[in-house]
Amino acid sequence: MTSRPEGKPALLVVDDDPLITDTLAFALGVDFEVLACDSRPNAVALLRQLPTAPRLALVDLGLPPVPHTPDEGFALIGDLLAHAPGMKIFVLSGQNDAANARHARALGAFEFVAKPADPELLRKLLGRALEVPAGEEVDLVGASAALVKLKNQIAQFAAAPYPVLIEGESGSGKELVAANIHRLSPRASRPYLTLNCAAISPTLVEPTLFGYVKGAFTGAQANKAGYFEDAQDGTLLLDEIGELPLELQAKLLRVLENGEYQRVGETQSRTSRCRVIAATNRDLRREVKKGTFRADLYHRLSVFTLGVPPLRDMDADKRVLLEHFRRHYAARAGAQPFELDEAAARRWQHYEFPGNVRELRNVVIRLATKYAGQRVSPADLEAELDLELDADPAAPGTAAPAGSILEQATRLLERGGAFNLDETLKAWERAYIEAALRLTRGNVSQAAKLLGVNRTTLYSRMSSGEEKK
DSSP states (O other): OOOOOSSSOEEEEEOSOHHHHHHHHHHHTTTSEEEEESSHHHHHHHHHHOSSOOSEEEEESSOTTSTTSSHHHHHHHHHHHHHOTTOEEEEEESSOOHHHHHHHHHTTOSEEEESSOOHHHHHHHHHHHHHSOOOOOOSOOOOOHHHHHHHHHHHHHTTOOSOEEEEOOTTSOHHHHHHHHHHTSTTTTSOEEEEETTSSOHHHHHHHHHOBOTTSSTTOOSOBOOHHHHTTTSEEEEETGGGSOHHHHHHHHHHHHHOEEOOBTOOSOEEOOOEEEEEESSOHHHHHHHTSSOHHHHHHHTTEEEEOOOGGGOHHHHHHHHHHHHHHHHHHHTSOOOEEOHHHHHHHHHOOOTTHHHHHHHHHHHHHHHSTTSEEOHHHHHTTSOOTTOOOTTSTTOOOSSSOHHHHHHHHHHTOSOOOHHHHHHHHHHHHHHHHHHHTTTOHHHHHHHHTSOHHHHHHHHHHHHHTO
16 A cells, blocks of 8 residues: 655645646646546545545546546545545536536535646645634434434434445435444444445455455465454444445445454454444445345445435524634634624525535535625625526526426416416526536536437537526
């Protein structure tokens, strides 16, 4: 495994232009240890080799194989956050595009910086991001009916020894739910370990989980325990369980059924007494039908299943979370909290936060940094939001958010006021395109398949939509 020297904070730079990476490495190398990659696969491979993920990243949206489109950059944001949820990602783009900026932030990026970027400005922004602490929340914050139901389920399942499957969208707080299950369980004083199955090379998953003996493979210079052994009789969270290689799923099933496993290169069976919690943002039932996830493993993991609700289903908690985070980050920075003016507060409540709590927290961090002790206007707020999928039912030319299409159309027309059919249809098209891109983590080819069009048609409609904004 690759190691790196201690000292300067590590900064991952991903750009396919060597002139840019060399310039940034020279300009930022005084303050940061710059790790440069030229593509998404190379960046993911590098992260998997490092013992500790960098806290910061600069990512170009226009990465190969299609350098003039943002899909690889969007996909990389998801990859990086799957590997290291606390990473602060700054997006670099030669296309000074507000829509791309908002979408990148909704995916979890910390900030968007247009090219050409002033190295001195970047240095200040990166330094400021390091000063922003990661969330240290223990309790689930909120009082909505959906969250109260989730808290009750956690309390109900915590004492049981059986596996728990946590399902939810990216950024919804699945890791926090798992930590609360452990904290409220009889195992609370025992070890609590987390392995992100998406953040480790498939070839390393087995030795990492089960351990290995000296000489089992090249580089195995001594016996080493795995996560199941280190967890003892505590709790082991297997995050992004849908990424677990199919060939290893049978071995995990064996551990869940009778507690038995073997270190790599060893014939002796060992016994695990830990409780397994699995988390995923995939629909594992669909993966079972596709043949990429074992049905027997799915049923074993889902003895108890917890669904973490998306933030759009917890309207009452949007303001509660705003108050919690703005005071938290203001106190940590020793500054006065910002305030939303009345119109901005209404806009906050109407926004759906497609990136869930992670997106909400990042928005608060940016507002706290830019407007400490100030009042924030709707324009200030909207500059930080991804508005592509956020249709305000009170605004002309947008569609109502709930019910059948006929019901939505009826309600919208009943309100009276300005209405334009062409604009409404364009809004629906933009919404479906953005939804497909979000579901496929920005992969345009996969999004085109979801939408039933070819890639060229999708690019054409995306470009047409941007020109008419």
